[in-house]
Amino acid sequence: MIVDVNVSLSRWPLRRLPCDETPRLVAKLKQHGVTQAWAGSFDGLLHRDIAGVNARLADECRRWGQGLLLPFGSINPLLPDWTEDVRRCREDLRMPGIRLHPNYHGYALTNPIFSEVLALAEKRGLIVQLVARMDDARVQHPLMRVPDVDLKPLGELLASRPKLRLVLLNGSGALRDEARKRVGALRNVWMDIATLEGVGGVAALLEDVPVEQVVFGSHGPLFSFESALLKMRESELSAQALAAILHENARRLLGT
C-alpha cells in the first residue's frame, strides 16, 4: 500500500512525458501498489484561468482516477479574487487541499499574501502543498527560468499556525542541515522524498526530520516514479518506518 502525495496531471509545458496521459499514469501507479495519489495539475503553473484548471483537474480525477486520484487545486494568490478559487476547491470540488507554486506565480514567502493563503487554508481546514521546485534551475529552458522557492521564512510563518497542515513537496533535498532540522522541528510540516539525493537519502532525512513527518512523493510523471520507490529500498528502514512513510503518515494527515 502506497500513498503518493506528489503527482501532477495534464502536460508538462516543455516536454511530453511517458505517463502524461491520466489513464497511463493511473495504470503505472496501480502496478506499483499505489492506492492513493494526491494530484495537482501542471496547468496550474502557468495558466491564468485557475478556476478552469481546477475544475478540469477534479473532472480528470473523477473520470480516470479509478478512485485513486485525489485532486489538489492550484491557487495563485496574485490573481484577482483568488479566495473564490479556494472556496470552490473546498466547497464545490470537495478537495482536501490546495497546491502552491510561489516561484511560478511570482511571490516570495515573505509576501504578506502568502500568510493570507495560509490563514485561509487553516480556517477552511485545507492541507497546503507547497512546491519548492519543479525542475533543476541549472538546466531549465532559457525562456522559463524559475528559481527554487526560498524556504527560509517558512519556520517563522508556520510556528504561529499550529493547526495548519503543510506538505513541502520537492523541498527536502533543497533544505540543508540546520535549515532542514528547523523545518522538521515544526510539527505541522511534512516533507516528501521526491527530490532527495545522495546515497541513503531517506535515512539521512530521518536524522533531521521525525519519521512521522516524512511522506512518499514521486513527482511523477515528470520524475520517474521508480526513483522514489527505489530510494525507499536504498535506505535501510525498519518495517515501521516504511509503513509510516509509504502510507500511514499521509493517511493520518488526511484524517482517514
Add this chain to the structure above:
Amino acid sequence: MTSFDGGMTRREALCRIGGSASAAAALAVGDLPAGSPAASQKTKAFIWDAHGHLGGARTPEESIARSLRYADRMGIERVVVSMGMSFVYDPTPEELRRQNDDVLRAVRFAPERVFGFVYVNPKHVAESLQEMDRCVRDGPMVGVKLWVAMHCNEPSLDPIVRRAAELKAPILQHTFLKVTGNLPGESTPADLVELARRHPDASFLCAHTGADWERGIRWIREAKNIASEISGSDPTAGMVEMAVRELGAERVIYGSDFPGRSFASQLAKVDSAELSEAARRLILGENLRRMLLPILTAKGIRA
C-alpha cells in the same frame, strides 16, 4: 567468495533482486509492495556504475565501504571511482597525486568491485602523464577522469588522450550545459565532440550527457566514440528513451555520480524506461564492460 559489508556476498546481493537487471524488481522480493512491472521483466544481468566518487567519511576506505553497502542494496556489482576525498576544481600536481592516492586506497579496499579512474589536469600535462603511468600503466586503475580545470577541446588535452588510447583506458569527461552559466573551465558536450573527433581511436564517456540531456544527446549524436553517461541529473522521465532512440542502446551507459547522487534515483532512469530487456542489460552493465574489457584483459583483471 568475498564477503561484503553486512555479511552479504555479491551473489546474495544479486539474488536479493531476483537476478534481475531491474532494480525495481528488488521491491517485489523485499520489504516493499509487490507488483512492480519491472518485476515481471526479469533478466539475467549485472549492474556496473560508471560514475562515482569518494567523500562523506573520514577515510577512503570508510567512504567506499559505505557506498558499497548501498550498492549492495541496489544490486550493483561494480563501481567506477575517481577523484579524492575532497573536490578540487583545478588541482596542482601534488593535489592530483593525493587525490589519486585516495582512489588507490579505495581500489585496494575492494579490488573485485571498484574500478579506479585516474584524475588528471590538462594544465599540468607532464605531471598528468606521470599520474597516468603511475596509476594506470603501472597501477590498478583502468580509466581517466577529466573534470572542470579546462575546456576539453583545448589542444593541451591531446597528449593525455593519446596516452589514454595507448593504455586502452576510456576517458570520463564531465560535461554540463548550465543555463545559469558553466564554471570557467567546465566543458560542454560540444567541447567533447571536438576532442573526440581529433581522437577517433579513443573511447569517451560524456559524463552527465550535459545534464540538459535533450541538447546533450543531440550534441554527441554524430560522434560515435562518445557514449552517453546518464548520471548526475534529476531522474526526469524520458531521458534514457531519448538517448536510446538517438544514439542506440550500445552508446548509453548507467552511472550515478554517487555518493552525491542516489544510486536509486539514477537507476530509476533505466528502470522506468520503456526498453527491450536486451537494451536494459546493455545500459546497466554490458556496455561499460565492453568498453573496459581491453584494458581489463591487458591487466589480467577478471570481468
